[in-house]
Amino acid sequence: MNDLYHLAYVSDVQLVEPGQTVDEALLQWHLQQILDAAKRNNGALQITGALLYSGGHFAQVLEGPQTAISDRYRRISQDTRHTNITPLIYEPAEERQFANWSMVLCGPGEVHGLPSDFEAKPSPGSVEAGDLGKSIVASLAEAMGQRSFT
Ligand SMILES: Cc1cc2nc3c(=O)[nH]c(=O)nc-3n(C[C@H](O)[C@H](O)[C@H](O)COP(=O)(O)O)c2cc1C
Incomplete structure (x- = not known):
């Protein structure tokens, strides 16, 4: 079985x-x-992903084995360097979008197509949360795709 999950959240x-x-x-x-x-940590756990820092907010995507993702997310969500951590998606993924990066930091200048209020905190599990999560994965993946060609 392909044990690949991805998780996206936003935080302040x-x-x-x-x-x-x-x-x-x-x-x-x-x-x-x-x-x-x-x-x-991520390399040893087969986790890859991307972290956006923009305007006082983080958005992060983690992808990898389900247990590794949930354990890491639990640890990250206890980190006092950010707050209002809001999970958006946590679901099986077909393939890795950030296979080349155990974690890569993205700047706002290279990420396009994100809603301007990406830091909004939709209710976890809501349609809005799912849509925002997918949009974050797609926008960061697109940005990192560009980076690997430059
Ligand atoms: C926004 C944010 C993103 C983070 N992302 C990760 C991550 O992807 N993987 C990870 O292991 N720790 C991440 N951390 C750090 C963890 O919260 C924690 O400090 C770290 O895993 C502890 O590592 P150590 O046990 O090696 O000291 C993140 C922290 C913040 C604030």
């Missing part, structure tokens, strides 16, 4: 204490820390 970035100003260098350092941990 919380890299500094409320009221603290976010210095660009500090922000980049935090993002790199997240990416380093993701790469370190």
Whole structure:
């Protein structure tokens, strides 16, 4: 059986204490820390995926074996560097969209076709959540497809 699942969620970035100003260098350092941990863990778990950081929000897609995905998501959703973590889709996937990346960070400039309110938090399990999740997977996959050709 092909045990391939994918999961997408959106969340609000919380890299500094409320009221603290976010210095660009500090922000980049935090993002790199997240990416380093993701790469370190995901490879061993056969997880691949993409992380979008845009306008104070994250959107992330994880793909891989079902148990690995749900375990990692549980860990990620307890991370205090983000909040309001809202799952959008968690379902079998036909193929990997991010096979080349244990985790890749995408910037807003290279991602097109996302709803402008991608950070909206639809009720988990709703049609809106499913639609947004699919749109996030497609937009990030498209962006990363472009990147591999440049
Ligand atoms: C937005 C965001 C995305 C993350 N993505 C991943 C990920 O894909 N894989 C992962 O292992 N950890 C990810 N993390 C980090 C985990 O929450 C956690 O800090 C890390 O897995 C702990 O790794 P360690 O046990 O090696 O220290 C993410 C954290 C945040 C805030």
